[in-house]
Amino acid sequence: MAEWFGTCASPEEWAESLHVAADKKMPVFILGGGSNILFTRNVEGLVLQNTLPGISVVKEEEELYHVKAGGGVNWHSFVMHCVQNGYAGVENLSLIPGSVGAGPMQNIGAYGVELKDVFHSLTALHRKTGEIKTFTLSECEFDYRSSIFKTHARDEFVILEVTFLLRKTPVFNTSYGAIEQELEKMGVKDLSLRAVSDAVIQIRRSKLPDPVQIGNAGSFFKNPSIPSVLFSRLKAEYPEIPGYPSTQEGFVKTAAGWLIEQCGWKGYRKNDFGVHKNQALVLVNYGHATGEEIYSLSGEIIESVKEKFGIELEREVNVY
Secondary structure: EEEEEEEOOOHHHHHHHHHHHHHHOOEEEOOOOOOOOOOOOOOEEEEEEEEEOOEEEEEEEEOOEEEEEEOOOOOOHHHHHHHHHEEOHHHHOOOOOOOOOOOHHOOOOEEEHHHHEEEEEEEEEEEEOOOOEEEHHHHHHOOEEEEEOOOOOOOEEEEEEEEEEEEEEOOOOOOOHHHHHHHHHHHHHHHOOHHHHHHHHHHHHHHHOOOOEEEEEEOEOOEEEEEHHHHHHHHHHHHOOEEEEOOOOOEEEHHHHHHHHHHHHOOOOOOOOEEEOOOOEEEEEEEOOOOOHHHHHHHHHHHHHHHHHHOOOOOOOEEE
């Protein structure tokens, strides 16, 4: 529960609200869509939610649109706007919960596409100085589910607007996950942005619970990258263990959900909290569980995976 709550829909409102809070020596917690946070206690001070609106094409090139969106725009609404208008590149990121402004913080990704793949730049307000700074692709220091805004610039900026580079001619990415199978099931003959988006939506809805119906923060853990030597040893013992290319040389990325499922957690429930029956990566609150209970469960899962496989999972969800 928040002690105080407000919204900011412009850079001026952000600057004024942060200035007033600083004068009153009131701590400020910045909230986007709230879909990737686990609260384990009440929030002291002021909670400010980013509600900056707007989507527009700010520049057009021969093969690209530069599309700018306000940090408070709902991410899925932004993707649907792009699909409807023929701006290609974000269709694989359909139905991801949250806001545009939170996307770069997490470098959100799904089905073979990450936000960094379509990113151009962003503007952000420095919380202490009020200065508005532009960040380029390299300056954001994007990594797997991470960026400068989650590392050494954590809690320093409010992301106001994000500009994306989206293609006029689509380059479809359907090889990841079950997209091709879903398209076949849908009877799609000619690929389109709408078809790929619809396929992704169907897959996500079949695997992931709707947070409106069952409390959850989506994927709770990151997929770990492990040394190739360890992966080879585990592959000999567990032939079904998934392996994917890692950005780290000498490492292989494997699936956290598979590891958790092998430890027997899929479908687990105790009182009002547990692990989703269709996706072991998702921890759920069936009604009245506390944040502490969810956090404690995540700790038990981390320990069991470490004991069985020698791999220490990392939480993807932000914990407060």
